[in-house]
Amino acid sequence: MSFEIAERDLAGRIGKLRTKSGEVETPALLPVINPLLQPISPKILKDRFAFKALITNAYIISKNLKEEAVSLGIHRILDFDRVIMTDSGAYQNLIYGKVDTTVEEITRFQEDIGTDIAVILDVPTGWKTTREKAAWSVEETLRRAQRTIKIRNDNGILWVGPIQGGRYLELVTYSAKRMGELPFDIYALGSPTKIMEQYFFDILVDMIFVTKTNLPLDRPLHLFGAGHPLVFAMAVALGCDLFDSAAYALYARNGRYMTEYGTSRIEKLEYLPCSCSICSKYSPSEIRDMFPKDREKALAEHNIYQCQAEIRRIKQSIVEGRLWELLESRARSHPTLLQAFRKFDKYSTYLEKNTPTSKRRGLFYFDSSGISRPEIVRHRRQISEKYVTPEERKLLLLLPQTLNKPFHTTNEYGRVFKTLRSIGKQEYEKTEICAYAVPFGVVPLEIDEIYPLSQFEATSPFDEESVKYVCSQVKSYISSRNFTTVLLHYDRQWGANLLEACRKACKQTGKDLLISYRGKRPWSRKAFEKLEEALKSIK
Ligand SMILES: [Zn+2]
Known part of the structure; x- marks a missing residue:
């Protein structure tokens, strides 16, 4: 088994995920790296922020740096010798309607560049989708999953099977059940970006619950597209182990400053409620007055620091058995979070089953x-x-x-x-x-x-x-x-x-x-x- 669980609280766990480039402790956040446009280099993410894993997009690389990536390998292309996960192009699919690649091509490419964790070429359901289209995205993703399993080589790559279905819970249930029967090392839940943009966290709670309870519990679950510290505690408590964040960079580009309890525009801040190296050095007005590129970099550094700090806080809470208390305090950050937190009552039996009977503190x-x-x-x-x-x-x-x-x-x-x-x-x-x-x-x-x-x-x-x-x-x-x-x-x-x-x-x-x-x-x-x-x- 590539995944081993060390500590539990609620349905959250601290685990060890073994890959061919080393171990990652979960819950873990993987910063999204766009190799063409990156405010913080992978090397800095490793050296200064202690990231042991990151995620990049195999499709973008195959379209722009194909020969180089195949001959040098993804680790050298990104100058990152730890764990690299590659997404297959699903996101591009969602934005542009289709991707110009095939299951065979992207499977082979991910193998050729030596990725550690690879995602199959899935079809994200999205948000404004009819039930019929959503059902098709589920079936097509399952077909592609079966195809990938048939053609993939046994070369140490951990493969991810994505669950689709969007807001149609019965489809998510079906998708998780069927995908769970296929031999994947990691499963992933595609969360529509609308959920994060519109704070539909109560829908996310239901989606994670039906996904988890229909999958093998001993495998890690990645939650796609939930890259804000606001939701990490809740998602971990329900059983998510891995996250990716493009938000730290996208928000920075738009002058947005993340905290564990929300987002502020940098122009609106008089004080910086953080002690990272950026916030200790600059005042809000100094950050505002920077050249746009420098400001983006400074905000991206602060944002990723906040994400990382929240993940550590969650891990410490799991060890101490006080994840529930952390959830209670996070739920007070925003009315929609409290609304989502109240849904935990509906799932209390599931949470109880996964919580240790004895803890280190009261x-x-x-x-x-x-x-x-x-x-x-x-x-x-x-x-x-x-x-x-x-x-x-x-x-x-x-x-x-x-x-x-x-x-x-x-x-x-x-x-x-x-x-x-x-x-x-x-x-x-x-x-x-x-x-x-x-x-x-x-x-x-x-x-x-x-x-x-x-x-x-x-x-x-x-x-x-x-x-x-x-x-x-x-x-x-x-x-x-x-x-x-x-x-x-x-x-x-x-x-x-x-x-x-x-x-x-x-x-x-x-x-x-x-x-x-x-x-x-x-x-x-x-x-x-x-x-x-x-x-x-x-x-
Ligand atoms: Zn900061």
Whole structure:
């Protein structure tokens, strides 16, 4: 296998892609090099920006530098001795309607110039395409993929099978399924440029999801044409491993300055929110006043630095298991990103399946947008599918969460145990003690040490949606188990919803509900006296 996964978080992963010119760690961004028109040379991209891979267009090279490229090889033409991926001309196809080459010709050419990663001559679907034309682009790409497989030589090149279908999700699904059956080392999703231009990120989320879930998971996925740091975190979290960016250079040509949270025109900036070598050296007005070629070069350098920095930030987040938190903060950069991020709820089972069960650090819960995160979804699933309440437990004692964790080791819970023991050993054994807690809902004390039930920080006071979530979990916990009595030690700061949830669940399933305390200080001496009274009344 040419691809090996080292770390995971959500559906994102850090992997190693082995090629004949060396290894590339993913997620990786490959700067697009136009050999005829290049603001930053490949050598500088390697030496100054530490890029280990780049992508160029085999079609443009075959039309302009054919003999030279065949005799010297692509690495010498570009003066880049690391990994080179070549696209086949698909983009030209999209712009001009057709390319003047054949599957045979471009396959042979990519082999002859010694590329490391080659893309078949696919037919991009584009955006304003009828369903019929889109379906044709999918079928034709599949035909060309089969043809390429037949004629390609076994010479160490990794071949890429592109998925088409554009915004027609059923076509993307079909395309991924069929392409996934063909022996490619890497798959790629063609993302229409419109998505990036118009910020249709929610469509991109759906496209990536249906692509990933219909492809072999052990192969890397390249997302074509998404070269802005704004989308990297989201795309990685859904399972994309490779990106290409022409945007860093195209934006620079138009005086546009990229950041991880958007794009600004250089004329509109009073300050530069970056510390790269360009932004440390020049002020916005100095960049504005440069000769056009120098300005383009300066902005391209800054833009590619921003892209590279965001990829590193994402990798660090994967290692620390905090990719979700990075997504939450990126989602606040633009309303359309938040809209796309909300779609993650729909795909929470997929994300949960791919997230490790244990992490190096606890999780931060800010507000209800965290309810869809894998750790919370997993706890909900395990409580309903796996956690069994012992038969002899007839009483459910519900206690509010404490600031310290694990709950069962705190002074507050220690006093509850003492109170229970003073009532009698038998009663104690008949009692199931659970905390009601943001963000997990119901936490049985037997498992409160299991990651991450004690390894989290939540913002308080809790927002309304988070409280509602806990209430729904309490309700289903009561309803799904055979207690005869529920004793709620109530913290008034939780509002009326919790009381209501307990009442409803008990009424519907014929259980008695007792409320030991209703004030704002559930751990006060008075509250404990009330708890003791209530416990005695059950006996
Ligand atoms: Zn900068």
